[in-house]
Amino acid sequence: MKISRRRFLLSSALVGGGILIGYSALKPSKHRRANAELVTGEERYVTSFIKIEPNNKITIYVPHSEMGQGVHTSLPMMAADELDAAWEDISVEQAPAIDMFANGDLVTGFAGEFGLPGFLTGIVNASAVTIAELVNLQTTGGSSSVRFTGESSMRTAGAAARQMLVQCAASRWGAAADECSTQLTYVQHNSSGRSLSYGELAADAALLEPPENVTLKDPSQFTIMGKAISRVDIPAKVDGSAEYGIDAQSEDMLYAAIRLAPVFGTKLISVDAGDALSRRGVKRIIELEDSVAVVADSYWRAKEALKLVKSEFEFSDADTTSSADLFAGFKQSLSEDDNSEAMEVGDTEAAMESASDVIEGNYTVPYLAHAAMEPMNCTVHIHDDIAEVWTSTQDALGIKSRVAKIAGLSEDDAIFHHSYLGGGFGRRLPFNWNVIDHATLIAMEFNVPVKTVMSREDDMQQDYYRPAVASNFKAAFDANGMVQAWHNRFTGPVQTPGASHIPYAISNQSIRYVDVDTHVPIAAWRSVDHSQQTFFTESFVDEIAHRAGKNPYQFRMEMLANHPRHRKVLEVAAEAAGYGQNLPEGHALGIAIQESFGSIVAEVAEVSLDENNRPVVHKVTCAIDCGWAVNPDTVEAQVESGIIYGLTAALYGEITIENGRVAQNNFPDYEMVRMADAPQIDVHIVESGEELGGLGEPSTPPLAAAVSNGLYILTGRRVRSLPLKNHEFSHSTPIAQV
Amino acid sequence: MATFKVNGIEQDLDIEPQMPLLWALRDELGMTGTKFGCGIASCGACTVHVNGSAVRSCVTPVSAIEGQEITTIEGLAMVAAGANPSAPDLSAVQQAWIDHQVPQCGYCQSGMIMAVSSLLATNPNPSDVDIDKSITNVCRCGSYPRVRKAIHSLATA
Numbered sequence: 001m002k003i004s005r006r007r008f009l010l011s012s013a014l015v016g017g018g019i020l021i022g023y024s025a026l027k028p029s030k031h032r033r034a035n036a037e038l039v040t041g042e043e044r045y046v047t048s049f050i051k052i053e054p055n056n057k058i059t060i061y062v063p064h065s066e067m068g069q070g071v072h073t074s075l076p077m078m079a080a081d082e083l084d085a086a087w088e089d090i091s092v093e094q095a096p097a098i099d100m101f102a103n104g105d106l107v108t109g110f111a112g113e114f115g116l117p118g119f120l121t122g123i124v125n126a127s128a129v130t131i132a133e134l135v136n137l138q139t140t141g142g143s144s145s146v147r148f149t150g151e152s153s154m155r156t157a158g159a160a161a162r163q164m165l166v167q168c169a170a171s172r173w174g175a176a177a178d179e180c181s182t183q184l185t186y187v188q189h190n191s192s193g194r195s196l197s198y199g200e201l202a203a204d205a206a207l208l209e210p211p212e213n214v215t216l217k218d219p220s221q222f223t224i225m226g227k228a229i230s231r232v233d234i235p236a237k238v239d240g241s242a243e244y245g246i247d248a249q250s251e252d253m254l255y256a257a258i259r260l261a262p263v264f265g266t267k268l269i270s271v272d273a274g275d276a277l278s279r280r281g282v283k284r285i286i287e288l289e290d291s292v293a294v295v296a297d298s299y300w301r302a303k304e305a306l307k308l309v310k311s312e313f314e315f316s317d318a319d320t321t322s323s324a325d326l327f328a329g330f331k332q333s334l335s336e337d338d339n340s341e342a343m344e345v346g347d348t349e350a351a352m353e354s355a356s357d358v359i360e361g362n363y364t365v366p367y368l369a370h371a372a373m374e375p376m377n378c379t380v381h382i383h384d385d386i387a388e389v390w391t392s393t394q395d396a397l398g399i400k401s402r403v404a405k406i407a408g409l410s411e412d413d414a415i416f417h418h419s420y421l422g423g424g425f426g427r428r429l430p431f432n433w434n435v436i437d438h439a440t441l442i443a444m445e446f447n448v449p450v451k452t453v454m455s456r457e458d459d460m461q462q463d464y465y466r467p468a469v470a471s472n473f474k475a476a477f478d479a480n481g482m483v484q485a486w487h488n489r490f491t492g493p494v495q496t497p498g499a500s501h502i503p504y505a506i507s508n509q510s511i512r513y514v515d516v517d518t519h520v521p522i523a524a525w526r527s528v529d530h531s532q533q534t535f536f537t538e539s540f541v542d543e544i545a546h547r548a549g550k551n552p553y554q555f556r557m558e559m560l561a562n563h564p565r566h567r568k569v570l571e572v573a574a575e576a577a578g579y580g581q582n583l584p585e586g587h588a589l590g591i592a593i594q595e596s597f598g599s600i601v602a603e604v605a606e607v608s609l610d611e612n613n614r615p616v617v618h619k620v621t622c623a624i625d626c627g628w629a630v631n632p633d634t635v636e637a638q639v640e641s642g643i644i645y646g647l648t649a650a651l652y653g654e655i656t657i658e659n660g661r662v663a664q665n666n667f668p669d670y671e672m673v674r675m676a677d678a679p680q681i682d683v684h685i686v687e688s689g690e691e692l693g694g695l696g697e698p699s700t701p702p703l704a705a706a707v708s709n710g711l712y713i714l715t716g717r718r719v720r721s722l723p724l725k726n727h728e729f730s731h732s733t734p735i736a737q738v
Numbered sequence: 739m740a741t742f743k744v745n746g747i748e749q750d751l752d753i754e755p756q757m758p759l760l761w762a763l764r765d766e767l768g769m770t771g772t773k774f775g776c777g778i779a780s781c782g783a784c785t786v787h788v789n790g791s792a793v794r795s796c797v798t799p800v801s802a803i804e805g806q807e808i809t810t811i812e813g814l815a816m817v818a819a820g821a822n823p824s825a826p827d828l829s830a831v832q833q834a835w836i837d838h839q840v841p842q843c844g845y846c847q848s849g850m851i852m853a854v855s856s857l858l859a860t861n862p863n864p865s866d867v868d869i870d871k872s873i874t875n876v877c878r879c880g881s882y883p884r885v886r887k888a889i890h891s892l893a894t895a
Contacts, residue, residue, distance in 0.1 A: 068842025068879045230839060237844030238832040240771020240811035244845060247770035255765065280754065299774075300761035373775055373783060373845040373878045422773070422845030423878045456776040633839055637884070641842055644880025667780040667876060676870035678882035 017054040017203035021161045021210065049095065050079055050157050052165075056185055056199030058085055060154075061095040065394050066233050067421035067428075068641070069696045070634035073231045075154045077630060081224035082158030082217060084182035085198070092232050097396030097416035151692055159214040164205040169196050172204075183223075219628065219689070228633035233420065244422045245392035248379040248451060254283060256442045256452040257302035258293040260434065260462045261313045263660035264519050268292060272310040279305040286442050293442050299453050318519040318660040323468075326518055326657060327364060330470035330491045339489060339512040342500050346508030348476075351485035355476035359547050363473065363536045364721045367655040368466035368525055369662075369670060374422020375459040378439035381449035382407055387414045388449070391436065392421040398430035406440040425645070426524035432464045460670055461662040465655055466525030467493070469532040473540045476508075481548050483559075484508060490536070491516045496596075499529035502537050503566055503595065504559035520657060526645055530596040530701035535650075535722060538592035538705030543718060546735065552709060553579055553591050565688055566593060569602040569623040572684050577604035577621035584608075586731070587618065590710025592702035599626040599693030603643070603702040605679075607710035613729050617647060617679040617707055625686040626693035636683045638695040643681055646703030648673040654723050671725075740800035744769070745813025755801035759793075760784045762800050763810060771811040771848050775876065782875030785849035785856075786810050787817075792856035811848035814855060830892055831855045838888040842879035850875045854889055863893040 051059040060076040076092045162182055169187035170177045173194060181188050188195045219226070236242035261268065271292050273285045281301040286293045292311045296302035352358060378391040380403060387407045393399045396416045404414035421428060439452035454462065471490035478484050485508040488500060492515040500511050525531060545555035553574050560566045570593055574580075579589055586608045593602040606619040620643050629635045652671040656663045664670040708719040716733030740751045744767065751766055763769045763786070772795060775783030779794040786795045787809035809817045815832060819825030826833070831851050834840075841847040850873070857864060857872045864872070869889055877885070 068844060070842075230836070233844070234836055234839060234841055237841040237847050238835045238851060239815065239828065240769075240848050242844050243770070244773075246774065249768055249770065298757075298761060298765040300757055300765065371878060373773070373781070373843065373876065375774065420845075421843060423843045425878070453774070456778070456781075637839065637842060637881075640883055641880040644882060645878070648878075666778055667776050668778070672781075672876045672878070673880070673882075674876060675873045675882050675885065678880070678886075681883050 018052050018199070019161070019164070019202040019206035020049055020051045021157055021164070050083065050161050052161065052198050052202040052205075054199045054202060056089055056197045058083070058090050058185070058198070059093055060090060061093050063095040065392075065396070065418075065421055065424070065428075066094070067392075067394070067424040069638055070231050070233075070631060072233050073229060074630045074634055076232075077224045077227075077229055078151075079154040079158035081222055082155045083162050083198075084184070084223070085158075086184040087224055087229065089185045094418045097400050097418065155216050156214055159216055160210050161205070163211050163214055164208045165198050165201045167208060168201045168204040172196070172201075225630050226628070226632070229631055231634070237420075243419050244374050245379070245390055245419045246374055246377045246422070246451075246453060247419065248390035248417070248449070250381075250449050252448040253379070254295050254297060254446060254448055254450045255299040255302050256286070256293045256295045256439070256450055257299065257306045258291050258438055258442075258452055258454065258458065259306060259309070259311060260291040260438075260458065262461065263313065263316050263318050264521055265318070266290065266313045266316045269312045269314050271312075274308040274310060276305040276308040279308070284445065285309060286445055288438060288441055291438060293438070293452070295442065295446070295450060299451070303455065316519075316660060321519065321660045322658050323366070323656040326468065326520070327470060329518070330364075330468070330516055333491060333514045333516050334470060334472055334489050336514070339514045340492070341512055342488075342494065342497070343509055343511040345510075346485070348485045348487050348508040348510035351508040352474065352476045352487065355484060356479045357477040357481075357547070359475050359477075359543060361473045361540050361543055361718070361720055363471045363539065365469055365532045365535060366653070366722065367468045367520060367522075367657070368531075368649055368653045369460050369463045369655050369664070370423075370425045370427035370466075370525060371460065371463075371667075371670060371672070372421075372423030372425055372427050375454045375456055376427070376435040376462075377451065377453040378435050379449055379451040380407075380439050380443035382440075382443050383447055385409065385413060387440070387443075388417065389414060389440075390417045390419065390449075390451075391439075392419055392424075392428060394421070394424045394426075394428040395430040399436055402430075402433060402436055403440050406437055407444060425526045426466075426528070427463065429524055432523050434462055434464075456667070457665045460655075460664055460666065463655075463662075464521045464523030466531060467495075467522040468520075469536075471532075471536045473536065475540070475544045475547075477548065483544050483548065486510070488512070488537070489514070490533075493522075494529060495524060496529035499533040499596070500537065502541065503563050503593075504541065504556070505561060506559070519660065526642065527596055527697040527700040530594060530697070531646070531649065531704075534592065534594040534596075534701035535704040535708075538594065538702060539708055539718070539720065542590075542592075542705070542709045542712065546712070556591070556593065565600050565625050565686075565690070566595070566602075568688070569593065569600050569625050569686050572623035572686055573602035573604050573621050576623070576682060576684055577606065577619070579604060586714075588710045588714040588734075590706045590708065590713065592705035592709060594698070594701040596698045596701055597694030597696075598691065599624055599695065599698040601625075601639075601698045601702055603699070603706040605703070605706040605710045607707055607714060609714065609729055609731065613731075615651065615707065615711055615724050615729060617651075617677070619680040619682065620647075620703065620706070621682045621684070622699060623684040623686055624693075624695075624699065625688045625690070626695055626698070627690045628687050628692065629685050630692070632685060635685055635695055639683045639699040640681045642697060642699030643703050644673055644678060646700040647677070647679070647707070649700075650704035650707050650722055650724055651677065652723050652725050654726070740804065742800065742803050742806050742808055744808045745810060745816060746807075751800070753800060756799045759786065759795040759798045759800055759803060759808065763795065763808075769810055769812055773845055773848055775846065775849070780876070781846070781849075782853055783846050783849040785852040785875065787852060787856060790856070790859060792853045809852075811852060814851065818855075829855065831858065831888075834888040834892050838884050838891065840881050840884040840888050842881055846875055846877045846879075847881070850877065850881075850885060854885070858889070858892060864889065
């Protein structure tokens with residue numbers, strides 16, 4: 001394995017014996033500012049730490065948030081395997097949100113603050129990079145944890161620790177290191193059969209200089225990686241003991257219910273508290289620049305009292321804006337020739353002019369809310385010139401820094417308390433600050449912890465949305481019916497460069513975008529730009545295939561001659577789905593493929609119409625090439641999850657703007673896929689042995705196109721906008737499934 | 739005053755009769771295993787048992803459960819075990835949730851497990867249609883295929 005980054009291995013002795021070893025890969029960053037870059041960048045730099053105690057117990061600190069994607073299991077599996085530890089000897093802890101776990105720098109007072117007596121004393125301060133450059137390095141996003149932290153950090157730390165333990169054992173036995181082997185948390189001397197536990201060696205190992213180069217295992221040597229290990233976070237999630245941000249509690253806690261400006265970006269003008277203050281338990285009405293909050297001794301009391309509070313917000317030009325206006329603006333922007341290049345190959349214009357046939361398709365997708373199951377919330381306690389914060393976040397260090405800044409404190413005076421996340425999907429990434437800022441400002445008015453909770457309505461109406469996008473496609477065919485040119489104009493901003501690109505061998509391609517600016521706040525949403533672009537490109541490729549008179553699967557295979565990994569996943573998915581075989585009466589198959597976050601995913605959706613002519617998705621067959629699988633069961637779970645998330649968006653997902661504000665309130669008008677809608681999902685992992693790809697997101701993008709491509713075959717109706725609930729279908733003009 | 743039993747323990751709370759059971763559990767009793775999801779009985783994250791039947795606690799005022807027996811996720815195994823001191827720490831449904839690795843983020847799973855436990859108590863061998871009709875909880879992580887498998891494993895066990 002090649003590591004080109006600057007790196008530092010650190011080790012130190014523990015009080016009472018034992019060793020703590022960490023690995024830090026650092027690179028001064030140029031791209032720290034934008035949310036989009038944080039989730040799409042190709043690298044993350046974080047440290048890992050492995051603690052080995054004299055009793056042979058091993059603790060692995062994971063610097064990423066657990067939001068159901070299984071990183072609290074997958075990352076320790078990688079370290080433990082390289083360490084040659086027994087999985088039973090491993091325990092897992094979330095790394096505290098302190099800079100040390102981002103840059104190897106020690107924060108004085110760590111032990112006192114987190115109650116781990118002095119075990120970090122003496123670690124080398126290896127940081128040559130300023131803290132300013134390292135903000136946000138604990139971010140969990142971009143399907144990055146396992147492929148970056150795991151590959152570049154966890155495995156190396158495990159392998160280094162193993163090497164140091166072997167060196168100690170060999171020296172005790174007066175033997176050479178290569179006469180020793182390791183397994184199940186022990187070092188053996190091969191010829192004599194002597195053995196020592198890691199715990200017995202750890203104190204001595206701590207005195208060694210960490211090796212500069214370590215050798216990682218060949219996959220054939222894996223003992224833990226590649227196995228379907230049960231997730232460490234699941235037991236607490238079946239008995240009610242798992243704690244999420246919203247579960248923070250204390251005896252003296254107060255609770256805030258908040259009403260933010262309904263039209264984004266407007267300010268509060270006046271408040272009429274009515275009888276709210278006389279309600280039981282109500283402490284204060286807090287007026288903030290863009291919101292009003294009621295603070296009470298229970299959330300329900302605060303929420304009920306807020307209903308009595310009248311508030312007026314300033315007038316805004318956006319007050320009359322509707323979704324129709326926004327899409328009309330997108331269309332106007334696209335018609336003006338003021339665009340930026342995403343990709344230019346050949347001469348598309350000339351190919352269009354000389355074409356025998358040109359087809360065109362205008363596509364749109366709406367804004368989407370994240371709708372994580374845990375409504376947004378944040379608890380802040382400001383006391384003794386420090387700020388303590390409890391919240392479910394994909395970016396603990398970023399939150400800590402933000403709360404400190406709002407509270408007028410230094411970053412060192414903020415303490416972050418970790419919890420599980422009740423869903424993230426991009427909503428809990430940095431820069432989506434609204435609940436964090438408000439909770440901090442409200443808590444500054446009290447000397448007890450204040451928990452600010454968004455109602456589901458707040459959560460839905462005050463999100464940072466998946467951007468709505470409009471796109472205009474054209475394709476040109478020559479006299480032989482061969483596609484010669486691909487033209488795509490879409491509305492930006494571009495959050496994920498490359499998402500609009502296609503893998504197909506079309507010699508002339510012009511892909512350009514126009515940035516549009518609306519008053520609707522936007523952010524990353526599971527799979528970011530791939531969610532919109534894949535619906536567009538994989539639907540339009542399907543249009544091209546049908547126009548060319550080709551089977552959509554065969555057409556893709558032909559156009560992907562130079563992409564063997566793509567061809568393989570398409571082939572596996574199509575074969576497993578029974579493509580080309582007889583289907584039940586009234587069923588059809590649609591296919592789509594996309595590479596995102598380093599993984600290639602093909603999906604085949606088996607669809608039909610129910611007695612009311614509404615689309616039904618019976619089964620989704622998915623093939624994923626994510627390089628190889630650290631934990632195959634987690635891979636399958638993540639793929640299932642991304643498919644269901646994509647299906648909710650495809651069938652129902654639509655946030656609309658009316659009078660400048662979000663029209664949807666709660667799940668009844670922002671409907672979700674539930675058990676009755678959930679298809680059978682059949683996942684096939686294609687192990688190419690290439691670099692690890694991401695898992696949290698890549699199965700979401702192809703889903704909408706796979707479903708609507710199937711509906712085209714079933715009904716002859718080409719869907720060019722989502723969600724499907726807005727379309728009428730019938731069996732009147734089916735296309736032959738070929 | 740509101741008086742009801744939670745996981746076998748009598749509770750007397752000086753709270754408004756309109757306060758939903760969800761907030762009495764979470765903010766008054768500090769029992770946070772029951773989750774707030776939507777506040778309008780749409781998502782099921784707040785599901786508990788009232789006298790053994792699944793109820794969405796976010797719209798159930800405490801006045802409606804006066805004197806009744808509430809079971810939450812924290813007490814599910816204990817109630818399932820009854821007086822049997824050697825019963826396992828988890829109910830069969832909870833164990834199936836581990837065996838099938840059902841939860842992802844896990845936030846909806848307290849409610850999901852309570853809803854499924856109630857279904858299986860009245861219909862020990864539910865068909866897929868039965869499951870679709872009675873389990874209407876929302877899971878944003880999409881654990882549905884595993885929920886279905888876990889339910890069927892319990893039915894055929």
